[in-house]
Each structure stands twice: as C-alpha cells, then as structure tokens.
Amino acid sequence: MRLYSMPSSGNSYKVRLLAAMVGLRLETVHCEFRSAALEAAKARGALPFGKVPALQVEGGVVLAESNAILCHLGEGTAFWPADAVNRAQMLGWMFWEQYNHEPVIAVRQALVTYPHRAADATPARLADLLERGHALLGVMEAALAGRDWLAGDAASLADICLYAYTHSAGPRGGFEMDRFPALQAWLDRVAALPGHVRIDD
CATH class of the missing domain: 1.20.1050.10 (Glutathione S-transferase Yfyf (Class Pi); Chain A, domain 2)
Known part of the structure; x- marks a missing residue:
C-alpha cells in the first residue's frame, strides 16, 4: 500500500501512527504543502479529493479522508471494538x-x-x-x-x-x-x- 502523506499534518500522522501500532509497512510519499511530490500526485489523479492523506490499496483503489483510512486499516485489529x-x-x-x-x-x-x-x-x-x-x-x-x-x-x-x-x-x-x-x-x-x-x- 502507498500512503500519500503530509509529514507535518495531524491527519496524515494518525494514519502513520495506526500503521506503526499494528505493524503495517506502508510505502510513504511525502507530500508537504507546495511540494513537487504533492503537485505530481494531484496531476496523476492519485488524490481523490485533491488532498492528503490518501491511501492506495490493492488493485489501485485510492482511499481518501484520514478517518475513513483509519477504519480500513483498523478493522479486525485490537483498535476496532467487537462490541x-x-x-x-x-x-x-x-x-x-x-x-x-x-x-x-x-x-x-x-x-x-x-x-x-x-x-x-x-x-x-x-x-x-x-x-x-x-x-x-x-x-x-x-x-x-x-x-x-x-x-x-x-x-x-x-x-x-x-x-x-x-x-x-x-x-x-x-x-x-x-x-x-x-x-x-x-x-x-x-x-x-x-x-x-x-x-x-
């Protein structure tokens, strides 16, 4: 999986934090504000809503919105309540x-x-x-x-x-x-x- 992440952003950080806590390795593309990487990701259509974080999963599907990404990565882990x-x-x-x-x-x-x-x-x-x-x-x-x-x-x-x-x-x-x-x-x-x-x- 590839994570388009703004290093200084809390919304991006929460995804990186969960991945670290569940032992999941992500390929991370650093897309700080006004960076060439951010503009390139936008040009490729890699950011569904034009912003980070965005997570490319198996099959090339890209998930947007930090909390939706958390739900995708967290389901089935200890951070997803059974009740x-x-x-x-x-x-x-x-x-x-x-x-x-x-x-x-x-x-x-x-x-x-x-x-x-x-x-x-x-x-x-x-x-x-x-x-x-x-x-x-x-x-x-x-x-x-x-x-x-x-x-x-x-x-x-x-x-x-x-x-x-x-x-x-x-x-x-x-x-x-x-x-x-x-x-x-x-x-x-x-x-x-x-x-x-x-x-x-």
Missing part, C-alpha cells in the same frame, strides 16, 4: 473530531505554524479559536474523567484519531493543556502504547 455500542461510540468521536475538534484545534496550530497562513492569523481569530478550543478540550477532559479510553475499556481508533492534533495542541497551538489533567494522562497512555511513533519520526 457494537463501543464501535458506535468510537465512530461518534471520530465524526466529532473532524466536524468540531479539527476545525478549531488543528486550524489554530496551522495559523501559528505555517508561514503561508500567517495573514489569516489575526489576533481576533486566534483568540476566538483559543476560547473555542479550550471548550472542546474540556469536552474530552470530562469524557476521560475516571476512564482510560474514549470508547470502551481499551484503546480504539477514536483515541488514535483524536491524539493526532490533541498531543500538539499545547506546543503548536498555544492551548493551556495544564488545565486538563485527565486529558494529559490520556495523552501519556496513548504515547505508551506499543508501536507508538512521533509525528516527526
């Missing part, structure tokens, strides 16, 4: 990540990290994202109070999915992570899982 209710809870968190969490937590990180986004990083927008992001992190904090994982009694795709941008929310996004002790403990648990790799590995 139907836990599975639905996992998917609920994954939908929430893309619809609520990523548009705030990841966007603030992008605005303060990438030079080409600097023009959009107005003080008012950054302050709004900071306030909204703290509220979202509070949702996770409440959910993790008294429990180890987001869905069921074991780590699932929900944990891998939400780890990707949450683990860098403090250093890259400026969020005050000390306000969320249960969330911090959860980040440590995910980082301690066998096969864990860092975003820059």
Whole structure:
C-alpha cells in the first residue's frame, strides 16, 4: 500500500501512527504543502479529493479522508471494538473530531505554524479559536474523567484519531493543556502504547 502523506499534518500522522501500532509497512510519499511530490500526485489523479492523506490499496483503489483510512486499516485489529455500542461510540468521536475538534484545534496550530497562513492569523481569530478550543478540550477532559479510553475499556481508533492534533495542541497551538489533567494522562497512555511513533519520526 502507498500512503500519500503530509509529514507535518495531524491527519496524515494518525494514519502513520495506526500503521506503526499494528505493524503495517506502508510505502510513504511525502507530500508537504507546495511540494513537487504533492503537485505530481494531484496531476496523476492519485488524490481523490485533491488532498492528503490518501491511501492506495490493492488493485489501485485510492482511499481518501484520514478517518475513513483509519477504519480500513483498523478493522479486525485490537483498535476496532467487537462490541457494537463501543464501535458506535468510537465512530461518534471520530465524526466529532473532524466536524468540531479539527476545525478549531488543528486550524489554530496551522495559523501559528505555517508561514503561508500567517495573514489569516489575526489576533481576533486566534483568540476566538483559543476560547473555542479550550471548550472542546474540556469536552474530552470530562469524557476521560475516571476512564482510560474514549470508547470502551481499551484503546480504539477514536483515541488514535483524536491524539493526532490533541498531543500538539499545547506546543503548536498555544492551548493551556495544564488545565486538563485527565486529558494529559490520556495523552501519556496513548504515547505508551506499543508501536507508538512521533509525528516527526
């Protein structure tokens, strides 16, 4: 399988992280923003929605959207709950990540990290994202109070999915992570899982 991946992107990282944790080797094509590799992948039609990550699987079919790729790679592994209710809870968190969490937590990180986004990083927008992001992190904090994982009694795709941008929310996004002790403990648990790799590995 071939993964078209943006090395600095949390959405790409979550796919690489799951692959490492389940011992799956992927041929990785690094497609950083404005890179020749990214433009070549677009020109070849290798990115169904024109963005990364995208995973080419057997038969040449290319899967798009990071969480859909997680489901494809995670089904049948320990990260795919056997219980139907836990599975639905996992998917609920994954939908929430893309619809609520990523548009705030990841966007603030992008605005303060990438030079080409600097023009959009107005003080008012950054302050709004900071306030909204703290509220979202509070949702996770409440959910993790008294429990180890987001869905069921074991780590699932929900944990891998939400780890990707949450683990860098403090250093890259400026969020005050000390306000969320249960969330911090959860980040440590995910980082301690066998096969864990860092975003820059």
